[in-house]
Amino acid sequence: MIEVKALQKKFGKLRVLKGVSICFHKGEVVSVIGPNGSGKTTLIKSILGMIIPDSGEIILNGKSISGDWQYRSQIGYMPQIGRYPDNMKIGQVFSMMRDLRKSDIKPDESVLNSYKIPSLFNKTMRTLSGGTRQKVSAALAFLFNPDILVLDEPTAGLDPLASEILKQHILEAKSKGKCVIITSHIMSEVDELADRIVYMMDGEIAFDKTIKEIKEETGEERLGKAIAKLMKSEIND
Amino acid sequence: MPRLPFLFLIVLLSSHLLRAKTIDVGAAFRFKHPQPAIISAHNGDTVMLHKGIYIVKNLHINKSIVFKGENEPVLDVQMKDFGITITASHVTIEGITIKNSARASMTDYAGIQAMKARHLTLKNNILINTYFGFHLSAIDSSLIENNTLIGSAPDDARSGNGIHLWQCNFVTIRKNKISGHRDGIYFEFARFCHISQNISEKNFRYGLHFMFSDNDTYTNNIFRNNGTGVAVMYTKGIRMEGNIFADNWGSSSYGVLLKDIGNSYITGNTFLNNTTALYLEGSSRIQVVGNTFQNNGWALKLLANCEMDSFIRNKFNGNTFDVSTNGTISLNYFKHNYWDKYTGYDLDRDGVGDIPYRPVSLYASIIEQIPYAVMLLRSFAVDLLDKAEKNIPSLTPDQLKDDSPLMKSPTR
Amino acid sequence: MIKVTKYVIYDIVRNRVLIAYTLFLFLIASTLFNMEEDPSKAIISLMSIVMIMVPLISIVFATTYFFNSYEFIELLVAQPLKRSTILLGEYIGVALSLSFAFFIGIGIPIILFDATATGFVLILSGILLTLVFISLAFLSSVITRDKAKGIGIALMIWFYFSIIYDALMLALLFTFSDYPLEQAMIPIVALNPIDLGRIIIMLKLDISALMGYTGALFKSFFGNSMGIFYTCCIMFIWIIAPLLYSIKVFNRKNL
Structure with a gap:
């Protein structure tokens, strides 16, 4: 579904992506993890077209995204910290996004309703807590029923209940055959959701394996330990 | 004796009628052209010019007559000569349109020229496309009133003055409209003259131009849009x-x-x-x-x-x-x-x-020296400069x- | 684009700074008109204020607004929208709001107290300056990442065009006063939008003095209504060129 080919990006002298190649398929949840500054956000933003790579290609459904913008109608994006025009009310933000995407698709309001956001429609964005903003962001990412979901630290600001709800929706999306890309630091969450883990380090992919493979290779049941072990062996190699 | 003044008036009028007669000029009259009429006229007579276009070449008025137009008769000079030349005193020219005087660089051709005379009245005339309009030299105690002078010279060099006075005294010029000449009103050695309520506009050079013309009075005139x-x-x-x-x-x-x-x-x-x-x-x-x-x-x-x-x-x-x-x-x-x-x-x-x-202002002084600095007029930098100078004058x-x-x- | 504009305006009309700006202009204009018996004198005072304040507020406000809505722009960039559409939409939104604020603050008092040609030309010039300086603000916003740096550049641009440029020009005129600078003057002036805005008003206010200059170029430039037309055309270049360049930079910008 998404094919990333030899992606390179420099910020000044810093090489953030050193030729990353990777594929994301339908009906799978891929978790991109790695230490801070490893290039995961740059990779995600490149897919979203927010960062323009120096070289390499991103191909979505057989078409390069370079210079294209319409492909983004197939993507739902939930940023790490969602910020919206301060003076707008929540309801207005939703109607604005619908207006901007001018989509004919019947909106998917399941997340919106699970979070009971419609009851908050009259609140202005300025007054909202971080968690509520995250709920809004999540609802917006799912709203247009996109084939691809890009979720950047989706549960970071959410309370446990809300996190649980979001996880259910992610798994549901997967079962509908959507491609979900998640960055996360929480290993238990990754374990629960992801089929595959892409571990990034210093702008390169350290490994790209399914959870099953990782656990089998390391013999560890807990994902966190398994990855730590795997990394150690990678470095020793 | 209440009847005496009345009788006196009748006597006066009849004696006048006896002396002064009116000579009509026009297609329907004995005189078809003004020149023979003027020749036949005597001092005090009126030559009445009726409606029509008369081709003339420098009508010469050398006796004290009234030359008057009725229903705007036109004298067309066809660019060949002066319109009228006056060489006698007590002449009145009224209600006549004069067109197309000659143009030359050596001779000051005019619609009406007058010389060495006094008590002239030039009134309600229209001068169109004349080189000079009124050209008066050595004239005294005269009136130029309510005339319209429309010059149509192509440029400054080939145009004459509207009302041109040389060596004149006590001339009153009022309520005239002058346009399209070199100078609207031009005086040289014209003294004790009164110029009032004239409109002099769109002349190539000056609306009013004079020199050596002491003790003249100019009141309520309009001089506008002259070169x-x-x-x-x-x-x-x-x-x-x-x-x-x-x-x-x-x-x-x-x-x-x-x-x-x-x-x-x-x-x-x-x-x-x-x-x-x-x-x-x-x-x-x-x-x-x-x-x-x-x-x-x-x-x-x-x-x-x-x-x-x-x-x-x-x-x-x-x-x-x-x-x-x-x-x-x-x-x-x-x-x-x-x-x-x-x-x-x-x-x-x-x-x-x-x-x-x-x-x-300091800036006005700067512009005197550097004219193109005018482009910076009203800019913040210039305002600051002027404010500084106002407080500590040094250059002004x-x-x-x-x-x-x-x-x-x-x-x- | 119109949709982006719509939401920018929606957001901006409730911005307190914008409301304060409108009130500030309105207060100054109506005070001036009430204090001066002669409205044409008030217009001249108003002109000096407009020439300084409008570029300053426009460029600082637009730069600040751009950085404050950075996340919103990020959000938009992740949507199926063209980047040029987003930036143009933002520009038109900010431009319409600030022009409207100027029109309410300065234009309405002028129409009420001194609806003369000079008054209308002042409104025209103020709006053109607003548009130019928003365009420059967008440029300084897209070429930097940092808000403080962006506002710093914006202030420098303003300072340069409102004082330094004219001072340099004056120095230049003094230094080369013996040379025929007539040909050079118009291009030199055209390189400063504030000077252009000023000249639009001068063409009405000081035409009698300007006609005292013999140069053929000046005559043809000032001598007819084409002067205002040409000046406005150059102002439009000042609006469009920085904006196009901003779009070019923004299209390649990493958010």
């Missing part, structure tokens, strides 16, 4: 009152230019939209009182060789520059003028500002100031 405005020189004892000098735009264009003028009065005039409203060079003892200077580029250009001129109760409003000069000394006097740019205060509430106004003439500027514009 270079009004310029007067080498004269004493002028009175200019209630005139309007307007719309004279150009680098050498003036509302009024005074050069070597002495002992004169310029009062109650309006100077509107001129590049330079009033320019004084070598002119002394001029009283400039109660005039309005509105929306001019420079209201006053007062050269350093002018002395003892007084500027009192004038209104300076909306001019780009109020006063500019070319030296650092000024021997002239400013009092009780209204300056719209004055920013002083009046603590004792006597209607007069408590600090003097210096009408010469120290004495040129109004010590008692009015707080409110004087009402006339």
Whole structure:
């Protein structure tokens, strides 16, 4: 579904992506993890077209995204910290996004309703807590029923209940055959959701394996330990 | 004896009728052309020109007659000669249209020329496309009234003056309209003349131009949109009152230019939209009182060789520059003028500002030296410069100031 | 684009700074008109204020607004929208709001107190300056990442055009006063939008003085209504060129 080919990006002298190649398929949840500054956000933003790579290609459904913008109608994006025009009310933000995407698709309001956001429609964005903003962001990412979901630290600001709800929706999306890309630091969450883990380090992919493979290779049941072990062996190699 | 005055009148009238007769000229009359009629006329007769177009070549009037048109008859000179030449006194020309006089560089062809005569009356005539309009030399005690002079010269070099006086005294010129000539009104050695209520506009050079013409009075005339405005020189004892000098735009264009003028009065005039409203060079003892200077580029250009001129109760409003000069000394006097740019205060509430106004701005002086600096006019940098100079005058003439500027514009 | 504009305006009309700006202009203009008996005198004072304040507020406000809505722009960039559409939409939104604020603050008092040609030309010039300086603000916003740096550049641009440029020009005129600078003057002036805005008003206010210059170029430039037309055309270049360059930079910008 998404094919990333030899992606390179420099910020000044810093090489953030050193030729990353990777594929994301339908009906799978891929978790991109790695230490801070490893290039995961740059990779995600490149897919979203927010960062323009120096070289390499991103191909979505057989078409390069370079210079294209319409492909983004197939993507739902939930940023790490969602910020919206301060003076707008929540309801207005939703109607604005619908207006901007001018989509004919019947909106998917399941997340919106699970979070009971419609009851908050009259609140202005300025007054909202971080968690509520995250709920809004999540609802917006799912709203247009996109084939691809890009979720950047989706549960970071959410309370446990809300996190649980979001996880259910992610798994549901997967079962509908959507491609979900998640960055996360929480290993238990990754374990629960992801089929595959892409571990990034210093702008390169350290490994790209399914959870099953990782656990089998390391013999560890807990994902966190398994990855730590795997990394150690990678470095020793 | 109540009947005596009446009888006297009848006697007077009949005797007049006996002496003076009216000779009609026109298609329906014995005289088909004015020249033979004039030849046959005697002093005191009236030659009545009826409606029609008459081809003429310099009609010569050498006797005291009234030459009068009825229903606007036209004398067409067909660009060949003068229209009419007057060489007798007590001549009246009234209600006649004269067209197409000759043009030449050596001879001053005119619609009507008159010489060495007195008591002439030129009234209600229309002169179209004549080289000079009225060309008067050595004329005394005459009246030029309510004529319309429309020149159509192609340019400055090939045009003559509208009303041209040379060596004349006591001539009254009023309510005439003059346009399209070189100078609208031109005087050389014309003295004790009264010029009032004329409109002189769209002439190639000056609306009014005179020299060596002492003791003339100009009241309630309008001089506007002439090539270079009004310029007067080498004269004493002028009175200019209630005139309007307007719309004279150009680098050498003036509302009024005074050069070597002495002992004169310029009062109650309006100077509107001129590049330079009033320019004084070598002119002394001029009283400039109660005039309005509105929306001019420079209201006053007062050269350093002018002395003892007084500027009192004038209104300076909306001019780009109020006063500019070319030296650092000024021997002239400013009092009780209204300056719209004055920013002083009046603590004792006597209607007069408590600090003097210096009408010469530093920037006006800079522009005198570097003309293209005008592009920076009203810029922030220039405003700062002017403010600094206002507080510590160094380059602008120290004495040129109004010590008692009015707080409110004087009402006339 | 219109949709982006719609939401920018929606957001901006409730911005307190914008409301304060409108009130500030309105207060100054109506005070001036009430204090001066002669409205044409008020216009001249108003002109000096407009020439300084409008570029300053426009460029600082637009730069600040751009950085404050950075996240919103990020959000938009992740949507199926063209980047040029987003930036143009933002520009038009900010431009309409600030022009409207100027029109309410300065234009309405002028129409009420002195609806003359000079008054209308002042409104025209103020709006053109607003548009130019928003365009420059967008440029300084897209070429930097940092808000403080962006506002710093914006202030420098303003300072340069409102004082430094004219001071340099004056120095240049003094230094080369013996040379025929007539030909050079118009291009030199055209390189400063504030000077252009000033000249539009001068063409009405000081035409009598300007006609005192003999140069053929000046005559043809000032001598007819084409002067205002040409000046406006150059102002439009000042609006469009920085904006197009901003779009070019923004299209390649990493958010």
